Amino acid sequence: xxxxxxxxxxxxxxxxxxxxxxxxxxxxxxxxxxxxxxxxxxxxxxxxxxxxxxxxxxxxxxxxxxxxxxxxxxxxxxxxxxxxxxxxxxxxxxxxxxxxxxxxxxxxxxxxxxxxxxxxxxxxxxxxxxxxxxxxxxxxxxxxxxxxxxxxxxxxxxxxxxxxxxxxxxxxxxxxxxxxxxxxxxxxxxxxxxxxxxxxxxxxxxxxxxxxxxxxxxxxxxxxxxxxxxxxxxxxxxxxxxxxxxxxxxxxxxxxxxxxxxxxxxxxxxxxxxxxxxxxxxxxxxxxxxxxxxxxxxxxxxxxxxxxxxxxxxxxxxxxxxxxxxxxxxxxxxxxxxxxx
Amino acid sequence: xxxxxxxxxxxxxxxxxxxxxxxxxxxxxxxxxxxxxxxxxxxxxxxxxxxxxxxxxxxxxxxxxxxxxxxxxxxxxxxxxxxxxxxxxxxxxxxxxxxxxxxxxxxxxxxxxxxxxxxxxxxxxxxxxxxxxxxxxxxxxxxxxxxxxxxxxxxxxxxxxxxxxxxxxxxxxxxxxxxxxxxxxxxxxxxxxxxxxxxxxxxxxxxxxxxxxxxxxxxxxxxxxxxxxxxxxxxxxxxxxxxxxxxxxxxxxxxxxxxxxxxxxxxxxxxxxxxxxxxxxxxxxxxxxxxxxxxxxxxxxxxxxxxxxxxxxxxxxxxxxxxxxxxxxxxxxxxxxxxxxxxxxxxxxxxxxxxxxxxxxxxxxxxxxxxxxxxxxxxxxxxxxxxxxxxxxxxxxx
Numbered sequence: 001x002x003x004x005x006x007x008x009x010x011x012x013x014x015x016x017x018x019x020x021x022x023x024x025x026x027x028x029x030x031x032x033x034x035x036x037x038x039x040x041x042x043x044x045x046x047x048x049x050x051x052x053x054x055x056x057x058x059x060x061x062x063x064x065x066x067x068x069x070x071x072x073x074x075x076x077x078x079x080x081x082x083x084x085x086x087x088x089x090x091x092x093x094x095x096x097x098x099x100x101x102x103x104x105x106x107x108x109x110x111x112x113x114x115x116x117x118x119x120x121x122x123x124x125x126x127x128x129x130x131x132x133x134x135x136x137x138x139x140x141x142x143x144x145x146x147x148x149x150x151x152x153x154x155x156x157x158x159x160x161x162x163x164x165x166x167x168x169x170x171x172x173x174x175x176x177x178x179x180x181x182x183x184x185x186x187x188x189x190x191x192x193x194x195x196x197x198x199x200x201x202x203x204x205x206x207x208x209x210x211x212x213x214x215x216x217x218x219x220x221x222x223x224x225x226x227x228x229x230x231x232x233x234x235x236x237x238x239x240x241x242x243x244x245x246x247x248x249x250x251x252x253x254x255x256x257x258x259x260x261x262x263x264x265x266x267x268x269x270x271x272x273x274x275x276x277x278x279x280x281x282x283x284x285x286x287x288x289x290x291x292x293x294x295x296x297x298x299x300x301x302x303x304x305x306x307x308x309x310x311x312x313x314x315x316x317x318x319x320x321x322x323x324x325x326x327x328x329x330x331x332x333x334x335x336x337x338x339x340x341x
Numbered sequence: 342x343x344x345x346x347x348x349x350x351x352x353x354x355x356x357x358x359x360x361x362x363x364x365x366x367x368x369x370x371x372x373x374x375x376x377x378x379x380x381x382x383x384x385x386x387x388x389x390x391x392x393x394x395x396x397x398x399x400x401x402x403x404x405x406x407x408x409x410x411x412x413x414x415x416x417x418x419x420x421x422x423x424x425x426x427x428x429x430x431x432x433x434x435x436x437x438x439x440x441x442x443x444x445x446x447x448x449x450x451x452x453x454x455x456x457x458x459x460x461x462x463x464x465x466x467x468x469x470x471x472x473x474x475x476x477x478x479x480x481x482x483x484x485x486x487x488x489x490x491x492x493x494x495x496x497x498x499x500x501x502x503x504x505x506x507x508x509x510x511x512x513x514x515x516x517x518x519x520x521x522x523x524x525x526x527x528x529x530x531x532x533x534x535x536x537x538x539x540x541x542x543x544x545x546x547x548x549x550x551x552x553x554x555x556x557x558x559x560x561x562x563x564x565x566x567x568x569x570x571x572x573x574x575x576x577x578x579x580x581x582x583x584x585x586x587x588x589x590x591x592x593x594x595x596x597x598x599x600x601x602x603x604x605x606x607x608x609x610x611x612x613x614x615x616x617x618x619x620x621x622x623x624x625x626x627x628x629x630x631x632x633x634x635x636x637x638x639x640x641x642x643x644x645x646x647x648x649x650x651x652x653x654x655x656x657x658x659x660x661x662x663x664x665x666x667x668x669x670x671x672x673x674x675x676x677x678x679x680x681x682x683x684x685x686x687x688x689x690x691x692x693x694x695x696x697x698x699x700x701x702x703x704x705x706x707x708x709x710x711x712x713x714x715x716x717x718x719x720x721x722x723x724x725x726x727x728x729x730x731x732x733x734x735x736x737x738x739x
Binding site for chain 1: 474489491493494500501502503511512515517519523554558593711712714715717718719720725
């Protein structure tokens, strides 16, 4: 990026490039790196300044970059997105935080009607490099509207790009790549995994943003997941291995555009696919994957594509979320059904 | 604690609420009639009869040449509007959104802007487009279905037409915040933004959020509301208990009601408001009190919801006639001038017609172009498959 780097002694590079970080800290460091690299990068959201966001993802950024680059906004999501559009037209690269998944809907109109369509409407004369960060998914024992998985709405909308990170290294790099992208990006963060740790090499060259990735190779069946369900899929593969079943695990990473090339390649070898997602299954990303895989891998499939998802209900009271959310047992049950077909 | 009446009179000394004019409340609420009286707070500098009047807060020093220019603008854009309306009737446009009656509001506001200011229109802003250097031919594609607006919004500082009611108000608030963040606000050379919306839009959440955002960030934004009395079939009284300009007070900035059929008053008030904004004293709400003399669009039938005598009342307040009367009375224009403007209007209409009927349909590839700035391989595959399919017809031609 051509923009000048700001000299900030307090934010000097860490002594060692490889650190063990939580997803939340990795996101925080990624945001900081983007703000340092480009003075046009600004943060917008509710309680993201002094408080550092309810999940502390923007912790310390307002203190170091000022109130004009880290905006505590009025409490209205359409306002956050709608003004981000104007700021982007003015040359800024706004990063909007939606406090919880279920609160994105007041901003839905601006996202779908303006953010997604202005580039098309003007045939490229207006670019909107806006990132909309959404902590999403359940499993935290929260009240209603705090545990939802609305990603399919946005993947269904042309003009938007949609990604989800599942680990600290991806969190650190993907948020920076999303900010660098000239298209609007919905960035879904697995909130119940915020405090899971992993190694992050802050000097490594990251792979492309819009690419899925094989995390574990296997031969008997393929598991595809994204965001918070990647951990569940990996745990399932570990458990299955103890029983002698070899599962391949693919982290989708990008939900729009979908990068299914590694999935097709995998299914052609394993012949079996289980898609895991917290979102309800009707007309979902999981459904789209099933449709595309049957189209591309028709003669390789040994069993129908199975989906392990949240149910087609509103998100239930949290005492029922253990039943609602796909877990290791439900994933393995689906694997068994696939293998027994 | 307080009666509704008090709320409609927020300032103890203020004149009675403007909407307490001629029509009975029952008539208004029944949607049979919109008021034609702007009330005591209406800023007017040129009466419907063409008399120059003074106002304690606003005045304008206008030369003969400037006023002739405003007259020309209004006549030309009215002719464009009538021609486009006719083109729709002939099947050359799918729909048209008439501005008839709102020429003074739009030319007055538009001519108050500087090239460095930014404008965010709704979809009836053909007069604003004209003042931003967007040629009327560039508007036609939207209504013919060949494109969604072809002008360069960055170069013209004129955002694309926004059709979802009120969306553009937030976009404008963000842009104005950017002007401030860029240090372009605070002196005579400052920048400002103006956003255009109608009386119906004032009920939208986005407009209220725009008021809040612009206020708390001190954005250099002029909210220019054209109250043309009708949101398709609903009178302004269905949107608000309070005259619209008085809403500004609740958000903490000034609200002014101007005679939107008076190009001088509109120019004076808007120029003042933009100057306040460029000096850092924004935002400001202007309610241009005007009238939609034609239908909402060419698909609308106003005879179903409003009385025709209301239109007759407003014809007496025509925005162009009063300027013509004044120009003649001042001996600032002669018959040769008026004939010249008419001839220019005829030529413009002829060009518009010629351009419209010759507009080519876009190629099929256009469906897929510029959905993304950085592309999408899945979409490109879908496009290629479709184009391949299309090329299979009629010897490969489509």
